[in-house]
Amino acid sequence: MEQNKKTPISSLGEFGLIRHLTENITLENASSKYGVGDDCAVLEYPNSQVLVSTDLLMEGVHFDLTYVPLKHLGYKAIMVNLSDIYAMNGTPRQVTVSLAISKRFGVEDVEELYAGMRLACEAHHVDIVGGDTTSSYTGLAISITVIGDAPKDKITYRNGAKETDLICVSGNLGAAYMGLQLLEREKSVFMGESDAQPDFSGKEYLLERQLKPEARRDIVAALAEAGVKPTAMIDISDGLSSELMHICKQSGTGCRVYEEHIPLDYQTAVMAEEFNMNVSTCALNGGEDYELLFTVPLADYDKVSKLKDIRLVGHITKPELGCMLVTRDGGEMELKAQGWQALNEA
Amino acid sequence: MEQNKKTPISSLGEFGLIRHLTENITLENASSKYGVGDDCAVLEYPNSQVLVSTDLLMEGVHFDLTYVPLKHLGYKAIMVNLSDIYAMNGTPRQVTVSLAISKRFGVEDVEELYAGMRLACEAHHVDIVGGDTTSSYTGLAISITVIGDAPKDKITYRNGAKETDLICVSGNLGAAYMGLQLLEREKSVFMGESDAQPDFSGKEYLLERQLKPEARRDIVAALAEAGVKPTAMIDISDGLSSELMHICKQSGTGCRVYEEHIPLDYQTAVMAEEFNMNVSTCALNGGEDYELLFTVPLADYDKVSKLKDIRLVGHITKPELGCMLVTRDGGEMELKAQGWQALNEA
Numbered sequence: 001m002e003q004n005k006k007t008p009i010s011s012l013g014e015f016g017l018i019r020h021l022t023e024n025i026t027l028e029n030a031s032s033k034y035g036v037g038d039d040c041a042v043l044e045y046p047n048s049q050v051l052v053s054t055d056l057l058m059e060g061v062h063f064d065l066t067y068v069p070l071k072h073l074g075y076k077a078i079m080v081n082l083s084d085i086y087a088m089n090g091t092p093r094q095v096t097v098s099l100a101i102s103k104r105f106g107v108e109d110v111e112e113l114y115a116g117m118r119l120a121c122e123a124h125h126v127d128i129v130g131g132d133t134t135s136s137y138t139g140l141a142i143s144i145t146v147i148g149d150a151p152k153d154k155i156t157y158r159n160g161a162k163e164t165d166l167i168c169v170s171g172n173l174g175a176a177y178m179g180l181q182l183l184e185r186e187k188s189v190f191m192g193e194s195d196a197q198p199d200f201s202g203k204e205y206l207l208e209r210q211l212k213p214e215a216r217r218d219i220v221a222a223l224a225e226a227g228v229k230p231t232a233m234i235d236i237s238d239g240l241s242s243e244l245m246h247i248c249k250q251s252g253t254g255c256r257v258y259e260e261h262i263p264l265d266y267q268t269a270v271m272a273e274e275f276n277m278n279v280s281t282c283a284l285n286g287g288e289d290y291e292l293l294f295t296v297p298l299a300d301y302d303k304v305s306k307l308k309d310i311r312l313v314g315h316i317t318k319p320e321l322g323c324m325l326v327t328r329d330g331g332e333m334e335l336k337a338q339g340w341q342a343l344n345e346a
Numbered sequence: 347m348e349q350n351k352k353t354p355i356s357s358l359g360e361f362g363l364i365r366h367l368t369e370n371i372t373l374e375n376a377s378s379k380y381g382v383g384d385d386c387a388v389l390e391y392p393n394s395q396v397l398v399s400t401d402l403l404m405e406g407v408h409f410d411l412t413y414v415p416l417k418h419l420g421y422k423a424i425m426v427n428l429s430d431i432y433a434m435n436g437t438p439r440q441v442t443v444s445l446a447i448s449k450r451f452g453v454e455d456v457e458e459l460y461a462g463m464r465l466a467c468e469a470h471h472v473d474i475v476g477g478d479t480t481s482s483y484t485g486l487a488i489s490i491t492v493i494g495d496a497p498k499d500k501i502t503y504r505n506g507a508k509e510t511d512l513i514c515v516s517g518n519l520g521a522a523y524m525g526l527q528l529l530e531r532e533k534s535v536f537m538g539e540s541d542a543q544p545d546f547s548g549k550e551y552l553l554e555r556q557l558k559p560e561a562r563r564d565i566v567a568a569l570a571e572a573g574v575k576p577t578a579m580i581d582i583s584d585g586l587s588s589e590l591m592h593i594c595k596q597s598g599t600g601c602r603v604y605e606e607h608i609p610l611d612y613q614t615a616v617m618a619e620e621f622n623m624n625v626s627t628c629a630l631n632g633g634e635d636y637e638l639l640f641t642v643p644l645a646d647y648d649k650v651s652k653l654k655d656i657r658l659v660g661h662i663t664k665p666e667l668g669c670m671l672v673t674r675d676g677g678e679m680e681l682k683a684q685g686w687q688a689l690n691e692a
Binding site: 033034037038039040041042043044045046047049050051052053054055056057058059060061062084085087088090094096098099100129130131132134135136137138139141143145147148152155157158159234235250 | 379380383384385386387388389390391392393395396397398399400401402403404405406407408430431433434436440442444445446475476477478480481482483484485487489491493494498501503504505579580581596
C-alpha cells in the first residue's frame with residue numbers, strides 16, 4: 001500500500017464511511033427485509049431454520065498484509081464464513097461486516113477490502129445487511145457474521161455419523177497450506193532472510209487456494225440434487241484430521257481413513273517434495289482448504305460415487321476402534337488434531 | 347490483573363477454551379434450537395421478523411483496561427448490543443461472542459470477561475449460541491452479534507417520524523459521559539499526571555452509568571403495555587444530538603428540542619459544575635447513555651405522559667425548520683452531531 005495519495009478515513013467519518021462502502025447494495029434475498037442504515041438489519045425466515053456463524057480475523061494471526069492483497073483478504077474473509085453455512089447443508093443469505101481499521105489505512109484501502117467482500121457475496125448471492133466500522137490502534141480486525149437458512153429436515157450437524165457410514169471429502173486437500181508455505185518463502189526472500197528465489201510459475205493453483213478459496217456451494221447443491229443427505233458434515237478449516245475427530249467425538253464413533261484415498265492435487269505433491277514435506281501430513285493437518293468433509297449411509301454409495309469432485313476416503317467405525325489412518329503400507333496410525341490452531345500461535 | 351498465578355490459555359487450546367466458557371449454558375428461548383458446538387448455531391423464527399446487529403469493540407478505542415474491570419466490560423459489551431434490538435422495539439434472543447485475546451490474558455481473565463457477559467445475558471433472558479476465540483498480537487477485541495425478534499407490525503425504524511410527533515427520551519442523559527470523565531481523572535492521578543485527588547464518594551451513580559449501563563428492556567415493555575408504538579426509535583449511544591439528527595435525516599423532518607426538558611440526574615449536574623462543563627452540552631453530546639430516543643404521534647400524549655421514566659423533550663417539525671435546540675433563554679441553536687465518534691479518535 002502506498003502511504004501517499006490516500007484519502008484519510010477521517011474525511012468521511014464513521015457514518016460517511018459506512019454509507020460510502022454500502023451504497024448501491026441491492027438486496028437479493030427475499031429474507032432480507034432491511035439492510036444497512038438502522039440499529040438492526042431486519043430479516044424474515046417464516047419457513048426455514050436460521051443458521052448463524054461468526055468469525056473474528058486479526059492481522060498478524062489470521063493474515064499477513066505483507067503478502068495478502070486487501071481485495072483477496074476481503075474475499076476470503078467472506079468465503080470462510082459462507083463455508084460454515086454450507087457445512088450445515090444450508091444456504092447463506094446475509095452477512096454483517098465489522099471492521100476495525102488502523103491509521104495507516106486510507107479510504108482506498110478499505111474500498112479494496114470491501115470490493116473483495118462484495119465480490120464474494122455476489123458470487124454466492126449473499127446480501128451485506130449491516131456492519132460497523134471503527135478505528136484500531138493496532139492492526140486490522142475483521143469480524144463477520146453470516147446468516148443463512150435450511151429446511152429443518154435438511155440441516156446436517158457434526159454429531160450424526162453412524163457406524164459403517166462412508167467418509168467423503170470434496171475437492172483436494174493440502175493445497176492451501178502449500179500456498180501458504182510458498183508465500184512465507186517469498187516473504188523471507190523479500191525480508192532478506194533467505195537466498196531462495198521466489199518462483200510462482202506453475203504454482204498459481206496453490207496460491208489461489210490460499211488467497212482465494214471457494215466455499216463449496218456446488219457440493220451442497222449436488223448432494224441435494226442427488227437426493228443425498230449427509231449424516232454429518234463439517235468444513236475443513238483446520239485440516240482433515242482435526243475435523244474428522246470433531247465428527248467422531250460428537251457422533252461417538254471411530255473412523256478409518258485411507259492415506260491412499262486422500263485427494264491431492266499434482267501441484268500439492270510437487271510442492272511438498274520441493275519443501276521436503278510429507279504430502280499426506282500436509283493434507284491431514286494443513287488448514288484452510290474449506291472443502292467439505294461429510295459422512296453418508298453405506299446405502300448411498302452408488303449415488304455419491306457418481307458425483308463429480310467427491311472422493312470416498314474411509315468409513316466410520318465403532319468408537320472403541322479409535323480414529324485411525326490406514327497408511328499406504330497397510331499400517332495404522334492414530335489421527336492427531338495438530339491442525340492450524342490460531343490460539344496457540346501468538 | 348495479576349501477572350502471576352494465571353492459567354495460560356494455551357493449556358486449554360481454542361476448542362477447550364470455548365468449551366470451558368460455554369459449559370452449563372442452558373438455552374432459554376424457544377427460538378434457540380442449537381447453540382455452541384457446530385459450524386453454526388440453529389435458530390427458528392416462524393412468526394416474527396428477525397433483527398440482527400453487530401458491534402466490534404477494540405481495546406484503547408472503546409475501552410481502557412486500566413480502569414474498566416473485565417467483568418464490567420463483558421457486561422457492557424452485551425448491553426450495548428441488546429440496546430440495538432430494543433431500539434427497533436424488539437426482543438433480543440441470542441448473541442454470538444467472538445474474542446481476540448492477547449498473551450497477557452490468562453484463563454481467569456477470560457472467565458471474568460465471560461462472567462460479565464453471561465450475567466448481562468441472564469438478566470435479559472438472552473442465549474449465548476456461538477462464538478469464536480482467537481489470539482491477538484495486540485489488544486483485546488470483542489465482537490458481538492445480537493439476534494432478536496419482533497412481530498412485523500411492531501418494528502420501529504429510524505425513518506418513521508412525522509411532523510408534530512412528540513420526541514421522548516427515557517431515563518436521563520449525560521451521566522455515562524460524566525462517569526467517563528471521573529474515570530479519566532482517576533487514571534491521570536494514577537499515572538501521576540494530575541494532582542487532583544480521586545474521590546468517587548457520592549458519584550457511584552455516574553460510574554455505574556459508564557461501567558454498567560442497562561439496556562431499556564423495561565421501556566419497550568412499558569410502551570407495549572400502554573399500547574404505544576413509536577413512529578421512530580433509536581438508542582442513544584453517540585449523544586442526543588447525533589441520534590436526533592439520524593431520526594430527522596432518515597425521516598425527512600426537522601425538530602425542536604427544549605434544553606429545559608432534557609432529563610438530567612442531580613449528580614450529573616453537580617459533576618459538570620465541578621468539571622466546569624456545560625451540563626446541557628454533556629447531555630446532548632456525551633455518549634453511551636443507552637437510553638431510548640423515540641417519537642410518538644401527538645395523539646399518544648396522554649398515554650406517554652403517564653409512563654414512568656419517560657420525558658417529552660420536544661417535537662418533530664417540517665424539514666425546512668432544521669434541527670434546533672431551544673435554549674433556556676428562548677434562543678435557538680442548530681444541533682450538531684459532535685457525538686462520540688470512535689473513528690476519528692485514533
